[in-house]
Amino acid sequence: MNMDGRLATIIASSAFGAKLGEMIEVTQDGLTWTLSPRPDLIGNPLLPALHGGAATAFLELACGAIVAHSLDREVLPRLISVNVQFLAPMRLRDITTQPTILRTGRRIAVVHADAWQEDFSSPVCAAQCEFALSA
Amino acid sequence: MLKIDVRDGLRGYMLSVLSEAGMVAIPWSAALEIEFLSSGDGLAALRMPWRKDLSDQDGGAASGAVASLIDHGCGAAVMSKLARPVLISTLNLKIDHIRPSASKCPVTVWAHCYRLTSDRAFVRAEVWEQDAADVFASAQGVFSINRPITA
Numbered sequence: 001m002n003m004d005g006r007l008a009t010i011i012a013s014s015a016f017g018a019k020l021g022e023m024i025e026v027t028q029d030g031l032t033w034t035l036s037p038r039p040d041l042i043g044n045p046l047l048p049a050l051h052g053g054a055a056t057a058f059l060e061l062a063c064g065a066i067v068a069h070s071l072d073r074e075v076l077p078r079l080i081s082v083n084v085q086f087l088a089p090m091r092l093r094d095i096t097t098q099p100t101i102l103r104t105g106r107r108i109a110v111v112h113a114d115a116w117q118e119d120f121s122s123p124v125c126a127a128q129c130e131f132a133l134s135a
Numbered sequence: 136m137l138k139i140d141v142r143d144g145l146r147g148y149m150l151s152v153l154s155e156a157g158m159v160a161i162p163w164s165a166a167l168e169i170e171f172l173s174s175g176d177g178l179a180a181l182r183m184p185w186r187k188d189l190s191d192q193d194g195g196a197a198s199g200a201v202a203s204l205i206d207h208g209c210g211a212a213v214m215s216k217l218a219r220p221v222l223i224s225t226l227n228l229k230i231d232h233i234r235p236s237a238s239k240c241p242v243t244v245w246a247h248c249y250r251l252t253s254d255r256a257f258v259r260a261e262v263w264e265q266d267a268a269d270v271f272a273s274a275q276g277v278f279s280i281n282r283p284i285t286a
Contacts, residue, residue: 016197019188042162043206051163052225053206057199076191079198083229 004030010068013075017061024058030069033062034096042092050090052125055115056082059127063099063111067131070101077109077131084127093117095124107134164207167200171211177248179211184241195236195271201262202230205274208244209258213278216248216256221280223256228276236271240264254280 003011003026011017011024023041025034035058043051064076099113109131114123167189172180183189183196183204191197206225213223236242245267246260255277262272 014191014197015188016191016200020199040162040166043164045160045162051161051203051206052228053199053203054163056202056206056228057197060199060202078193078235079232081229081231082198082202083227084202085227086225089224 002026004028006074007065007069009074010065010076011061014061016057017065017076020054020057020061024061030066032096032098033058034094036094037092039092047089048092050092050095052084052086052090055086055090055095055125056084056127058095059084059097059099059113059115059125060129062097063113063127063129064131066099067101067104067109067111067133070104071133077133080108080130080132082127082129084125086125088122088124090124091117102128104133107132109133161207163203167203169204169207172243174211174215177212177216177251179208179215179246180243181208181211181246182241182243185239190238193235194238195240196242198230198232201232201236201242201272202228204242204244205230205246205260205262205272206276208246209248209260209274209276209278212246212248212258212260213251213256213280216251217280222282223278223280226255226277226279228274230272230274232272234271236262237264242271243267251280256280 011021041054042048095115097113097115102110111129114126116123168184170182189200244262248258250257258276260274261270263270
């Protein structure tokens with residue numbers, strides 16, 4: 001886990017987040033997230049391709065963490081909904097995202113994240129997440 | 136060194152999604168210990184155990200692990216509806232987390248491929264712990280049917 005200490009705390013609030021976090025690196029400004037997938041994240045061993053569920057988990061985690069970070073919280077917010085689109089086959093190599101908070105209200109935050117592998121201009125998947133901010 | 140014919144491998148992979156062996160063949164599903172329960176006629180049921188490292192901040196099954204279970208369950212439902220081995224891929228998936236899932240409970244996904252066209256499959260799924268009438272997550276997705284796997 002290579003990231004700012006506050007982000008590391010947020011991610012580790014979930015045991016699953018900590019597990020995935022071992023493969024994640026975040027730039028110093030907290031904006032750019034990269035997952036370097038280990039072979040156990042393979043969904044199709046023949047290509048081999050990254051599992052769609054693993055990519056979804058990565059995007060959900062990045063989106064939730066930047067919401068918590070922006071609100072000075074230490075725990076990941078609870079996910080209400082995620083809508084993910086798979087745009088191109090995902091290979092087993094680094095996948096990067098820069099999540100954008102579309103809106104933070106009193107009770108809900110909405111975050112969008114595109115992810116790319118080699119070419120920033122051709123994303124491989126995109127997710128939109130809604131989080132609950134109240135307990 | 137073992138030589139694998141990609142065509143055979145592809146067919147074996149697609150068919151194995153429908154069996155317990157397939158869960159081991161797909162590394163991420165094996166890592167989550169996803170267990171195949173049953174499938175047929177567009178329906179599939181899979182189970183994932185509760186594990187500390189698969190749990191979230193509230194102690195229930197983590198949303199990311201549940202998303203993986205749903206994706207795999209939906210894929211298995213599509214496979215069971217297809218009469219022939221075909222390569223499929225997830226186009227989109229929408230997952231709603233209705234309530235937090237209970238701690239220390241295995242979770243079951245039930246997926247239904249309710250409509251199949253020549254190049255797309257439409258799927259709904261529900262996830263619960265103990266009671267199929269008390270789901271904690273529901274999902275809807277579209278799969279692309281890419282190309283037949285011919286011998």
